[in-house]
Amino acid sequence: MSNEHFTPGKLVADGVLVPELHYGPFLRDWWYFDNSKSEDFSSPIPIRLGFQVAIKLNNKHFNVRIVRNINNSNMPGFICEGEGTNSGVLSNSSQAINTIYRKVFGQNKTKYPGTTMLGFHDSYTIQQILKDVDFRPFIIHLDNIKIYIVSISNKNNDEGFSSCFTYKYKQKQSIIWQKIENQLFFISIFRDGQIVKQFQDTTASLVWNQTQLLQNYNEEIYNNDHKLGTRELRAWRAIFEAVGCNNITPFEKDISDIEFVSCAKDPKNDKETIRNLYFTGFLNTTQYSILKNDEIEFYKNTSDVFWHSFRESLDANPNENLQVSPKTIHSARKHYQKNGPGCKSIEKPIIIRKKMAEIKEREFELFFADKENVNMSSYHIDKKTQLPILYLKDQKSALWEKFSMKHPDGMKRTSFMARLQNGQFKYRDDLGGLCLICNDYAYQPFEDLIELVSNNVTDKKIKNNIITQLEMLRRHLKRDYENELFVYDNGTTNHVDCINHCLLYAFDHSYNTLLLEYQEKLICYLAHQTRKKYLGAQFNAVLNELDENGAIIIVDYKMRILPATARETKSEFFGKRGWTLHTTLVFQKKDNEKMKIQAHDHWSCDTKQDAWFTASCFEAVFNTINPRPHWIKIISDNGGHYHNSELMAIISHWYDWSGIEVRGWIFLEPGEAKTTVDSHHATIAHAIKRYVRIGCELTSGKDIEKAIEKLSGTSVAQIEPNRDKNNDDDNIEEQCNSNKKTKTIPGISKWFAWDWPINGNFEGYIRARSLPNIGNWKEFSPAEINTFCGKTNRPNPEFTTPTQSKIPWLSSLPMKKDSIQSNEMYNLLQNKNTQDQMTIDTVFPLKLGWALKENQKMGNKGGGKRISKKVVQYLQAYFHAGNLNPKDRYTAEKMYESLKELVKENELSINEIPEVKTIKGWIGRYNAASRKEMSEKALEENIIVDSSTNNNI
Structure with a gap:
C-alpha cells in the first residue's frame, strides 16, 4: 500500500542534534536516507534525540518518542505510548507502532510505515527538523562500498575532513572511521559500539598501508617513465570518441606525435587551454621537425603557422573535420557585420502578434453562445478545456453558411472549422433527451399514426408514401420548424406562415375522433416548440437591457448532491439523503463589451425545495452581492419551487425590504430551459467527481465547498432557512391566519411573464401575462394578494460567510444589430394594418393565439381526461x-x-x-x-x- 494513504503525526517536540551521534562514526543510524527518487524529498533527515510526534490510530491518540537504545547507547531507540500501555524501546519505528497497535486493538494484519507516521515524508515536519542543520552528510559510491562524508575541510590542508563506511576487518563487519586532525591521518575501527583498533600516520597512503585493507585501490596506474603502446593509444582514442571528444590537433603526425583532444561543444571554452599550450611550447612545431612546405617559411612565427593550418583544414573539408557548415560561417560573418567582432547580439523587443483579430474572436464566441446554434450539456465537459460540451444544432457546413451571412467580414472558413475541431463542440444527429411534452404530444402520436397507417392501408406504395410523409413531418417539427421563427433583439416577433398538415381525410370517418385527438396533440407540441423558441430568445434581449445599475439573475436547483467516497460499498450507496444546492447567477455589466458573472451557490441540509427555500436564497444573495444592483430581472424554469403563488407574493415586498426593484421574471418553457446555469452545474459535477477521484471523501457539506471553491467567479456558503416564521408574533389570531395554506392564483401556470411595478397606477400590484411583449396584463391588487396568500413574512435564513473566488468569471455581451434596421422592423411590426390582419385570419389555418398556453386544450395542469x-x-x-x-x-x-x-x-x-x-x-x-x-x-x-x-x- 502506498504511504500516501497514511496521515503523518503531529509534531510535538523537535529534539536535539548530538555531535558525537549525528556527526560521528555511527551517523548512518542517526540519519534517514530515503531510497526513493522523488524530487519532492530532500535527503537526508536527522533522527533527533528527543524527537516526538502525536499520531492517531483508529481514532485513538498515541505518542512516539526517539531515545537511546537500551542495548547500544550509540543507536537510536523508538517507543510508542498511549491508552495506558507502551511498546517498549525498539530499534525500529514501524515495529514500535505496530506492536502497540496489536496490544490495544488485537489485530496482526495492519501494518503502519514508521517513517511516514513520524512525518519524514511531510514537508512541514522536514522543514522543522532541518531548521538549524548547517551540514548534511552525503554518500559516495565506490564499487559496492557506501562512503558517508561526515564533514568537509574548509582549509587547503584538508584539516577537519572525516568519513566512515562499513567493511570487514578480521572477517567481521566493522565501521571504518577516518579523519584528518592536526595534520595527521587517523583510521579507527569500531565494532558493536566499541573501538577495536586505531591507526595514524602523516599521509593517507601510509596509514592505509598499516590497516592492510583495500590494497587493490593503492596502486599507480601510470608512472613517470611509462610509454603508451599502439594498442593502448587506440583504446584511449576509442574512449575519447565515446564520450564525445574531437581531435583538434593543428598539424599532421609527420610534424609531431603530440595529439590534442577536446570535448567542449563551445570553442570558446578551449581558448584558455590553447593559450597555455602555446606558452608551454607544445604548439611550436619547428623544434620537432622541419617545415615541409617552403611557403610556410614566409610566416614569421609559429602562431602564423597555426592559423595557416587552421585555414587550410577549414577550406579542405569544414563539415567533417571541424563540423562547421558554410551556413555557420555565413552566420558568423553576418553577426560581425551587424554587431561588430566579439559583440553581443542586439536584444530586439519581443512582439506578440495574435493570429486573429479580437473582434473576430468575439464574433465567434457570441455566435456559439446563442441557443439558436448550440445546446449546452448539463452533465458533460470537455476534458482538455474544462468547458461544458456544446452540441451543434446543425452540421458544420450549415453553421458556417449562417455565420458567414451574419458576419461577412469575420474569420475565414478554415479558421472557423479549425475551432470546431477536437474541442467542446460536438455534433450529434440523435440529440437525446426528450421533455415530457415532446414525448406525449409529438413522438407518441406519430408512432400511433404510423401504426394506424400500417394496420389500415393495404396498398404498399400508398402506405410507404404516407409513412415517409409522417417521418419527414416529425423531423421538420423537431429540427427545422424552429429555424422558421424569428425573434428581434428587443424580444418581439412577427407573423410567419406555417403549413397545416391535415390527416383527417386519409382514413375513414370512423377514425375522425381519434385523428382529431392526434391533431390536438400535435398542435400542443407545435405550440410548445414555438414558445420554446420565443422564450429562449428572451435571454439575449434581457442582456441588451443591462446597464451599470442593473443585474440579470438566473436561478436553478442542482440535482441533489449525494455523499461519495473513493471506496464505497453497495450497502453504503443506498439510503443517502444528500444536500440541496441552489445556484444564483448574477450578470452585471463591466464595460461596453464585457459582463461579470457571479455564481452564488448555497448548499443546505434542508432538502425541501419550495418557495420559502428559494426566497431565503435570494435574501442571502441580496446581503452578499457586490456591487449591489438597483434593479434586477430574473429568468428561471417554471418548476413548482419558482412558479408558485407564495413566491410571487414575497417578491412584491422585496423593494420595501431590500431596496431592489424587480423589473420582471421570465419563466422558460418546461423541459427546455437550458441556460448558463446548466453549464455551471456540469462544471460542479465534474469538480466533485475529481475531488472524490483523488482520494477525498464527500461526507459533509463543507466538502462541497472544498470541491468547488476554485471555480471561476463562484462563491459557496451554507444556508439553513428559518421555517419557524411566527416566533416573534404574539397575536394568536395573526399566527392562525399566517399558518393557513396559501391558495393558488387562478391560471398561474399559463403566464410566463410577471412584473411588480413600484410606481404609477399599478404600484403594489402583481401583473402577469402569457409571454413577454405578448398578451394583455392581468393585474392582482394588494387586497387580492392578501386573499390568496395571507400575511407575507420576510425570510430570515442562517448562512455562513461565502468563499471568495480568486479568478473572475467574465463573458462577452451579445452584439446588437444595427439600430436603424431594428427600428424599421419594429415599426413595421407595430404598424400592421387591419386589412393585413384580416387576411391573416382568413388564410392562416390556426386560430389567433393558438400557441398561447391559455388557449390550449391539452397540456394544462388539471386539464386531462378524468377516469370514469x-x-x-x-x-x-x-x-x-x-x-x-x-x-x-x-x-x-x-x-x-x-x-x-x-x-x-x-x-x-x-x-x-x-x-x-x-x-x-x-x-x-x-x-x-x-x-x-x-x-x-x-x-x-x-x-x-x-x-x-x-x-x-
Whole structure:
C-alpha cells in the first residue's frame, strides 16, 4: 500500500542534534536516507534525540518518542505510548507502532510505515527538523562500498575532513572511521559500539598501508617513465570518441606525435587551454621537425603557422573535420557585420502578434453562445478545456453558411472549422433527451399514426408514401420548424406562415375522433416548440437591457448532491439523503463589451425545495452581492419551487425590504430551459467527481465547498432557512391566519411573464401575462394578494460567510444589430394594418393565439381526461386481485390490455380507456390511500383494545 494513504503525526517536540551521534562514526543510524527518487524529498533527515510526534490510530491518540537504545547507547531507540500501555524501546519505528497497535486493538494484519507516521515524508515536519542543520552528510559510491562524508575541510590542508563506511576487518563487519586532525591521518575501527583498533600516520597512503585493507585501490596506474603502446593509444582514442571528444590537433603526425583532444561543444571554452599550450611550447612545431612546405617559411612565427593550418583544414573539408557548415560561417560573418567582432547580439523587443483579430474572436464566441446554434450539456465537459460540451444544432457546413451571412467580414472558413475541431463542440444527429411534452404530444402520436397507417392501408406504395410523409413531418417539427421563427433583439416577433398538415381525410370517418385527438396533440407540441423558441430568445434581449445599475439573475436547483467516497460499498450507496444546492447567477455589466458573472451557490441540509427555500436564497444573495444592483430581472424554469403563488407574493415586498426593484421574471418553457446555469452545474459535477477521484471523501457539506471553491467567479456558503416564521408574533389570531395554506392564483401556470411595478397606477400590484411583449396584463391588487396568500413574512435564513473566488468569471455581451434596421422592423411590426390582419385570419389555418398556453386544450395542469367511475371499479378489482395472490398481480400495462379486452366485449368504449401513464399515476395514489386507510383502522383497533384493557383493570 502506498504511504500516501497514511496521515503523518503531529509534531510535538523537535529534539536535539548530538555531535558525537549525528556527526560521528555511527551517523548512518542517526540519519534517514530515503531510497526513493522523488524530487519532492530532500535527503537526508536527522533522527533527533528527543524527537516526538502525536499520531492517531483508529481514532485513538498515541505518542512516539526517539531515545537511546537500551542495548547500544550509540543507536537510536523508538517507543510508542498511549491508552495506558507502551511498546517498549525498539530499534525500529514501524515495529514500535505496530506492536502497540496489536496490544490495544488485537489485530496482526495492519501494518503502519514508521517513517511516514513520524512525518519524514511531510514537508512541514522536514522543514522543522532541518531548521538549524548547517551540514548534511552525503554518500559516495565506490564499487559496492557506501562512503558517508561526515564533514568537509574548509582549509587547503584538508584539516577537519572525516568519513566512515562499513567493511570487514578480521572477517567481521566493522565501521571504518577516518579523519584528518592536526595534520595527521587517523583510521579507527569500531565494532558493536566499541573501538577495536586505531591507526595514524602523516599521509593517507601510509596509514592505509598499516590497516592492510583495500590494497587493490593503492596502486599507480601510470608512472613517470611509462610509454603508451599502439594498442593502448587506440583504446584511449576509442574512449575519447565515446564520450564525445574531437581531435583538434593543428598539424599532421609527420610534424609531431603530440595529439590534442577536446570535448567542449563551445570553442570558446578551449581558448584558455590553447593559450597555455602555446606558452608551454607544445604548439611550436619547428623544434620537432622541419617545415615541409617552403611557403610556410614566409610566416614569421609559429602562431602564423597555426592559423595557416587552421585555414587550410577549414577550406579542405569544414563539415567533417571541424563540423562547421558554410551556413555557420555565413552566420558568423553576418553577426560581425551587424554587431561588430566579439559583440553581443542586439536584444530586439519581443512582439506578440495574435493570429486573429479580437473582434473576430468575439464574433465567434457570441455566435456559439446563442441557443439558436448550440445546446449546452448539463452533465458533460470537455476534458482538455474544462468547458461544458456544446452540441451543434446543425452540421458544420450549415453553421458556417449562417455565420458567414451574419458576419461577412469575420474569420475565414478554415479558421472557423479549425475551432470546431477536437474541442467542446460536438455534433450529434440523435440529440437525446426528450421533455415530457415532446414525448406525449409529438413522438407518441406519430408512432400511433404510423401504426394506424400500417394496420389500415393495404396498398404498399400508398402506405410507404404516407409513412415517409409522417417521418419527414416529425423531423421538420423537431429540427427545422424552429429555424422558421424569428425573434428581434428587443424580444418581439412577427407573423410567419406555417403549413397545416391535415390527416383527417386519409382514413375513414370512423377514425375522425381519434385523428382529431392526434391533431390536438400535435398542435400542443407545435405550440410548445414555438414558445420554446420565443422564450429562449428572451435571454439575449434581457442582456441588451443591462446597464451599470442593473443585474440579470438566473436561478436553478442542482440535482441533489449525494455523499461519495473513493471506496464505497453497495450497502453504503443506498439510503443517502444528500444536500440541496441552489445556484444564483448574477450578470452585471463591466464595460461596453464585457459582463461579470457571479455564481452564488448555497448548499443546505434542508432538502425541501419550495418557495420559502428559494426566497431565503435570494435574501442571502441580496446581503452578499457586490456591487449591489438597483434593479434586477430574473429568468428561471417554471418548476413548482419558482412558479408558485407564495413566491410571487414575497417578491412584491422585496423593494420595501431590500431596496431592489424587480423589473420582471421570465419563466422558460418546461423541459427546455437550458441556460448558463446548466453549464455551471456540469462544471460542479465534474469538480466533485475529481475531488472524490483523488482520494477525498464527500461526507459533509463543507466538502462541497472544498470541491468547488476554485471555480471561476463562484462563491459557496451554507444556508439553513428559518421555517419557524411566527416566533416573534404574539397575536394568536395573526399566527392562525399566517399558518393557513396559501391558495393558488387562478391560471398561474399559463403566464410566463410577471412584473411588480413600484410606481404609477399599478404600484403594489402583481401583473402577469402569457409571454413577454405578448398578451394583455392581468393585474392582482394588494387586497387580492392578501386573499390568496395571507400575511407575507420576510425570510430570515442562517448562512455562513461565502468563499471568495480568486479568478473572475467574465463573458462577452451579445452584439446588437444595427439600430436603424431594428427600428424599421419594429415599426413595421407595430404598424400592421387591419386589412393585413384580416387576411391573416382568413388564410392562416390556426386560430389567433393558438400557441398561447391559455388557449390550449391539452397540456394544462388539471386539464386531462378524468377516469370514469366504471373504469375505476375495474382498476380496483385488478389492484386487489394481486393482494390476494401475488402471482395474479396486475401491472399498469396489463391493466391497460385488460381494459382493451373489455372494449371488444362492448363493456367499455374506446374513449373511456385511460393511457398507461394515467393508470400508473392512479396506482400510486390508490396504493398510498389504501395504506393510509389500513393504518387508521389499525390505530383505531389499538385504541379500542387499550381502552378495554384499562376498563378491566
